[in-house]
Amino acid sequence: MSSTENQQAVRRSDATRAAILAAARERFAADGYERATIRAIARDAKIDPSMVMRYYDSKAGLFAAAVAIDPHLPDLPVEPREAIGRTLVSHFLTLWEEHEELTALMRVGATDPAAADRMQSVLREQLIPLARRVGPEPEQAPMRAALCAAAVLGLALTRYVLRFPASVALGHEEIVDWLGPTVQRYLTAPTP
């Protein structure tokens, strides 16, 4: 222990740990799992590659630490019910622009089953319960949530991963205006 009576151990290496994590998030988001090499991440963080192993055990461990994030969907205001579509889209958009690790998770999820599972767990633990609360016929919740995921992740794919110019050019409000009604319908409309 460094201090006299801290509950949480404050290590002198915390700055290094953070630098590694920041560089890792950047590289994983930009290059995906395989092309983001430990050596490159270490170079960005201005430390030796072996430090990565000391603090995160392995490349897989580093990735797990880099993409540990919780979207906190259950905290979303569900009222008024006819605005839930726009609320959800806007929330996701903000989330994505503040956390580049989401792009990393998506890039890697395209190839790595473990990362794909992590994305699915967000669907299972957050989107499906929400769909169950706001939509008709609770047994349709998984399907309705999957449709919403497709709508939102599709935009994230074209905008943040593939970077289609027309998708990048869209403004925050424009996206909410177009996708909001879509998500709203997926969640609350009767079966077509």
Next chain:
Amino acid sequence: MSSTENQQAVRRSDATRAAILAAARERFAADGYERATIRAIARDAKIDPSMVMRYYDSKAGLFAAAVAIDPHLPDLPVEPREAIGRTLVSHFLTLWEEHEELTALMRVGATDPAAADRMQSVLREQLIPLARRVGPEPEQAPMRAALCAAAVLGLALTRYVLRFPASVALGHEEIVDWLGPTVQRYLTAPTP
């Protein structure tokens, strides 16, 4: 030349070439670019890795040959105009289920800029012109096409790449029923 007067040279190795290409499509679709090794593809095709180099020059050349595909969107019937959404979704769905190289292209596009460019070229040369023909205000065509791409690729992502169970479970017609109106609105509805 093997035969006496064939215009197209029919080589004895065509079977091998085809086997390599089939194995490559499968591996690229399943594992992405980096994890799909030439050695593994050669093992699947029951030939030596060096044959891949002989017939396709390099791994990049093999990938390019494996994902050479044309969606033929311009041939789509554009009438009646109010059915274009369902027509487009149904066409894409069939296309995707018949050509696993589309999944390969998507998996790789998540990491490789060249593959992402190929996907973008489909948007530019096929979807945008279509949007220009059926939608109001031609200068909005790129945006409307990008929204459609997001809707369709989002479904392909959750269904064929990430394999979310609820998305995989959807039937062809169910998808058309849900996504059809979305795409229809993206293409033809007035600006919200």
Next chain:
DNA sequence: ACGTGTTGTCAACATGCGTTGGCAAACGTA
């Protein structure tokens, strides 16, 4: 000032990769 644990560097390792060139067998033609 000393000794202990932490933080960081360095060099090396084993492995798997894409890729290459040489050589043997099979084939088609004369």
Next chain:
DNA sequence: TACGTTTGCCAACGCATGTTGACAACACGT
């Protein structure tokens, strides 16, 4: 049968990767 060409296999190369262990520099409580 003899020849050149095509098809295939084999062994090896150079290289980049994740990972390891030994060792130096530093901080800090005594």
